[in-house]
Amino acid sequence: MKIKQRYCLPYGLQALIVFLLLAFSYSFKVMANPGGAVSLGVMGSSYQAGPMPVDESTHLSLRDVLQLMLQHNPELASFFKEVLAFEGTKLQASRFRNPELAVEAEDVNSSNPAIQRFTTFRISQLIELGGKRGARMHVASLGQALADKSYEVKKLELIARTANTFIDVLAGQERLRVAEETLQLTRKVVDSANKRVVSGKAPPIEETRSKVALSTANIELEQARRDLVSARTQLSLLWGSTSPRFGKVLGNLESTVQIPPFEVLERKILDNPLAQRGVTNVEHRKAIIELERARRIPDLTLGGGLRRYLVTEDTTAVMNLSIPIPLFDRNQGNLQEAHQRLNKARDEQAAVDLLLRTELTRAYQALLAAQNEIRLLQDEVLPGARSAFEVANRGYELGRFSFLEMLDAQRALFQNQILYVRSLANYQRLINEIERLIAAPIDDPANSVHDRPSTESREQKE
Numbered sequence: 380m381k382i383k384q385r386y387c388l389p390y391g392l393q394a395l396i397v398f399l400l401l402a403f404s405y406s407f408k409v410m411a412n413p414g415g416a417v418s419l420g421v422m423g424s425s426y427q428a429g430p431m432p433v434d435e436s437t438h439l440s441l442r443d444v445l446q447l448m449l450q451h452n453p454e455l456a457s458f459f460k461e462v463l464a465f466e467g468t469k470l471q472a473s474r475f476r477n478p479e480l481a482v483e484a485e486d487v488n489s490s491n492p493a494i495q496r497f498t499t500f501r502i503s504q505l506i507e508l509g510g511k512r513g514a515r516m517h518v519a520s521l522g523q524a525l526a527d528k529s530y531e532v533k534k535l536e537l538i539a540r541t542a543n544t545f546i547d548v549l550a551g552q553e554r555l556r557v558a559e560e561t562l563q564l565t566r567k568v569v570d571s572a573n574k575r576v577v578s579g580k581a582p583p584i585e586e587t588r589s590k591v592a593l594s595t596a597n598i599e600l601e602q603a604r605r606d607l608v609s610a611r612t613q614l615s616l617l618w619g620s621t622s623p624r625f626g627k628v629l630g631n632l633e634s635t636v637q638i639p640p641f642e643v644l645e646r647k648i649l650d651n652p653l654a655q656r657g658v659t660n661v662e663h664r665k666a667i668i669e670l671e672r673a674r675r676i677p678d679l680t681l682g683g684g685l686r687r688y689l690v691t692e693d694t695t696a697v698m699n700l701s702i703p704i705p706l707f708d709r710n711q712g713n714l715q716e717a718h719q720r721l722n723k724a725r726d727e728q729a730a731v732d733l734l735l736r737t738e739l740t741r742a743y744q745a746l747l748a749a750q751n752e753i754r755l756l757q758d759e760v761l762p763g764a765r766s767a768f769e770v771a772n773r774g775y776e777l778g779r780f781s782f783l784e785m786l787d788a789q790r791a792l793f794q795n796q797i798l799y800v801r802s803l804a805n806y807q808r809l810i811n812e813i814e815r816l817i818a819a820p821i822d823d824p825a826n827s828v829h830d831r832p833s834t835e836s837r838e839q840k841e
Contacts, residue, residue, distance in 0.1 A: 438626040441545050447618040448541045455537055458530040465523030472519035473512070476505040479682075496689045499697060503682025511678075514670040521663040528656035535652055537617070539815035543808050544614045549630045550804035551607035557796045558596070558603040564789060565589075565596040571776060585782045592786055599793075632803040636810060636822040638750065641743050647817035648735045657728030664721040671714045677703040739816045746809040753806055756799045764792040 439447075449455065483499040572589035575581035611623035648654060683698045771788035774780035813821050 436626055438629050440629045441542065444545050444614065444617075444628070445538060445541055448537060449534070451618040451620075452537060453619060455530075455533055458526075458533045462523060462526045462530050465519065465526050468522060469516065469519040472515040475512070476507065478502055478504045481684075497686050498689070499684060499686040501682050501684035501697065501699070503680055503699065506679045506681055508678055509673040509676030511670070511673045511676075514666065514673045518663070518666045518670050521659065521666050525656065525659050525663050528652050528659050531652035532656060535815055535818060539811050541614070541617050542811045544610065544617060545628060545630070546632075546804050546807045546811070547610040548607065548614050548628045549632055550800050551603070551610045552627060553632060553800045553803075554797060555600070555603040555607050557793065557800065558600040561789070561793045561796075562593075562596040562600050565593050568772070568785065568789065569593050572782060580778060581782065588782055588786070592789075632800065632807065635750075635806075638746060639821070641740075644739060644743065644813065644817050644821070645736065647819055648732065648739060651735055651816060651818045653731055654728075654735060657724070657731045660724045661721065661728055664717065664724045668714070668717045668721060671710055671717045674713070675705065675710045677705055735816055739813065742809055742812045742816065746806070746813065749802060749806040749809055752802050753799070756795065756802060760795050761799060764788075764795045768792045 479502065481499075481501045481503070483501065485497060569586075569589040569592070572581065572585045576583055576586045608623075611625075612621075614628075615621070615623040615625070680699075680701045682700075683696065686695050686697050688694075768785075768788040768791070771780050771785040775782060775785040810821055
């Protein structure tokens with residue numbers, strides 16, 4: 380009777396096989412539950428589709444409008460989904476290479492019994508050397524940080540756009556109010572002209588001129604209504620609604636801020652997400668260089684298994700180790716490309732910083748000019764125009780001024796009131812622009828725009 384001898388594998392080979400089998404089983408667990416390592420529910424976007432929680436009776440403040448935009452703007456939601464997508468990128472970057480299982484049989488068709496036929500069962504694992512996995516994970520992490528900065532850039536851009544559109548609606552409401560008041564004044568002028576014509580104190584031509592002035596006032600009123608409808612539509616589109624189903628917007632165009640020195644604002648330029656994205660992009664490119672350097676180091680493939688001889692019924696252990704020889708390809712091209720893209724990222728960062736400073740200088744100078752223009756309109760132009768119209772209107776009723784002089788005074792008052800509304804709106808837009816550039820409220824640059832949306836620093840008077 381032939382007694383078969385048991386073959387005991389070396390402890391090192393046993394440990395290798397156990398490790399590879401555990402890694403292989405863990406890979407199946409990951410494939411069975413690919414999302415198990417990512418808790419996207421915690422990072423869920425605030426984007427919500429569906430009907431808006433507003434109607435014609437709802438009056439909106441700037442804070443309400445910004446909240447609607449942040450919750451329902453699909454463009455912003457798409458940027459957030461890109462941030463979430465990098466969770467999968469990071470997960471994939473952290474994965475080990477899958478082990479390989481091989482079965483090899485030799486001389487399976489040979490009829491010569493002297494030939495040693497055998498079957499080999501082998502499992503092998505590629506082992507990444509040079510820190511490739513860590514470098515790959517670092518690149519993925521910085522890629523997500525870059526996507527997050529792009530999301531913040533888009534968020535800040537949409538906040539500024541929403542605030543400007545809100546100002547357009549607020550200015551449109553004020554312009555409509557001025558047009559309605561002008562129409563009422565014109566009707567009074569028409570009544571006064573009719574009375575003077577009937578009494579014989581004025582020629583019939585004045586009645587015709589007054590009707591022309593009334594028609595002009597009606598046209599201006601309709602134009603103000605159309606402009607307001609257009610601005611309201613543009614505002615509602617920012618939260619995905621094609622029709623402006625809300626009441627009025629609440630705010631005060633005449634609210635002002637204490638403008639800080641230019642040097643104080645200039646120091647906040649680097650807090651802009653656009654500038655921070657440039658810094659993150661440079662760091663991302665540096666990480667890619669480190670990854671390409673790590674890829675120059677060849678990876679090691681280590682394997683082991685069992686070989687079964689069919690004739691003698693013996694079993695032996697086999698091991699294999701292989702490593703590429705970096706004779707021709709040492710990843711030179713990819714490394715050179717990574718260095719040039721790093722130089723490009725640095726140039727882009729410098730260009731963005733210069734652009735932000737240029738735009739801040741332009742907006743700051745324009746804001747100072749707008750402030751002086753508003754002060755001049757408040758202190759001199761509007762009081763003078765009102766006084767001139769009151770004197771001309773009273774003088775016309777007493778027969779001391781002609782109808783044309785009274786109409787000129789009324790026209791000057793209306794034009795200056797509209798100019799005042801436009802100047803106020805321009806002032807508010809320039810504040811929004813500066814707050815977008817410094818990513819903070821202009822009257823408190825120490826606060827971040829992520830804590831309080833653009834223009835929210837100014838008190839909204841209802």
